[in-house]
């Protein structure tokens with residue numbers, strides 16, 4: 001590990017105008033007095049320091065020369081200026097040219113575009129993140145539409161599948177059964193002490209790809225890079241964690257290069273004891289306000305962990321709650337195109353796991369609130385199909401608990417197509433992880449019953465999508481309103497260009513998390529998810545609607561995230577869940593001021 005130390009200083013320590021310069025001068029003087037060498041770097045992001053508002057933190061790299069260039073947080077590569085090279089013993093270590101950050105970006109985009117294989121682009125991006133963190137984030141923010149599919153779905157799925165062979169350097173913490181009894185000690189090995197967001201997986205259900213064991217690490221790493229790029233949470237406050245309790249994936253167990261524990265998954269008491277120790281250690285080490293995002297756990301554990309810890313920790317399940325919030329936003333926005341209220345529609349899901357039942361419940365909650373009807377009544381507008389067919393009351397006894405609320409009165413129906421014909425939904429949502437499950441007949445049936453069928457194929461990555469954008473438009477004769485979990489290119493059909501939306505929780509969790517952090521929220525309430533949905537739906541412009549879009553483009557995601565953060569924070573204050581006082585008057589401005597920006601500072 002580099003001899004790197006962070007220091008945080010309260011705004012009040014320097015006060016007034018010229019804050020940065022005075023702060024930096026003071027720090028440099030202190031370092032000189034101690035005979036220390038190194039650079040002082042400002043991160044314009046929230047520093048949680050008691051109740052004070054500190055919209056920036058200072059990090060001091062007590063390194064010079066070659067070591068400074070090897071420190072990804074402070075390295076600028078060929079963008080170190082002549083002055084900086086002289087002052088920090090870098091002369092001769094770099095070629096003579098001095099590039100601006102923009103020129104570095106241009107060069108990197110050119111290199112990335114030359115790679116034909118997506119995984120090569122992914123690896124190039126990971127290399128950059130390990131080499132020059134600010135440039136990585138600047139590139140990702142400035143080219144978000146192009147690079148999201150590289151660092152996130154679909155490529156991150158392939159990266160996880162091949163993680164054993166592409167693994168180079170730890171990017172997060174691995175906590176395995178071997179560490180039982182000493183998890184707190186393991187947490188203390190992580191170099192950063194002031195953590196605001198943890199994304200944790202146990203690798204049992206990575207996207208729609210199934211059990212990838214320890215190789216699931218790519219997911220928390222990818223999600224957290226979006227927390228920073230899309231939501232402005234500073235990178236040093238993000239901690240990716242993979243909990244390794246074994247894997248039931250025989251291919252991995254047989255692979256000599258598999259990086260995880262070579263045993264079948266621990267379950268039951270052994271599993272829950274490890275997780276209990278983990279949850280307690282996190283709270284003990286990072287305090288009550290650290291956000292713990294559960295990601296890609298299998299259904300049976302995901303629901304149980306959320307239910308168990310939502311009253312004692314700040315926990316968020318992205319696959320249940322994040323996906324629900326993003327889909328509800330899309331549905332609310334879609335009403336402008338298809339007409340009616342949510343309560344006027346009928347919803348049919350293929351897939352009754354975390355995403356399916358999570359979305360269904362949030363839709364029901366919204367309908368119930370808006371129409372003042374009991375939740376049970378609102379649920380009756382929503383039907384789910386699982387691997388055994390339509391979920392109906394005669395199946396109730398054998399259903400897992402999270403499916404029971406959806407067992408309505410109806411005769412049994414086995415196939416999706418028959419269910420579509422029987423239920424006559426206006427909205428069809430795929431959360432099944434079964435690629436191609438929306439067949440031509442299914443889409444045609446939707447199109448025969450609806451002027452503008454709403455079709456969401458949410459499973460990830462692209463290979464698991466229930467249908468492609470092209471299939472949805474073609475089979476519905478250009479009438480479908482379509483969105484998918486993983487991105488699809490625009491489609492030309494009958495001389496018209498159709499732009500599909502991306503209904504991915506990446507719209508929600510970065511801004512949602514920022515809203516929680518900046519308000520010091522300590523528990524998550526369903527109303528915060530509804531607030532996030534409303535905020536996202538409100539960001540869809542007339543121009544977007546004119547193109548048939550039900551989500552705004554990712555290009556403006558930082559602005560969108562600031563609005564989501566502000567709306568979520570406002571709701572948290574209203575519900576008395578926010579601990580940061582006084583409440584900032586303008587929450588959007590405040591959210592924006594809290595966001596990390598990856599522009600290079602100048603080191604004197």
Ligand SMILES: O=C([O-])CC(=O)C(=O)O
Nearest residue numbers: 153207208319460504505
């Ligand atoms: O990661 C994504 O793209 C969305 C997600 O949470 C999942 O599919 O599990």
Ligand SMILES: [Mg+2]
Nearest residue numbers: 295296318319
């Ligand atoms: Mg997920």
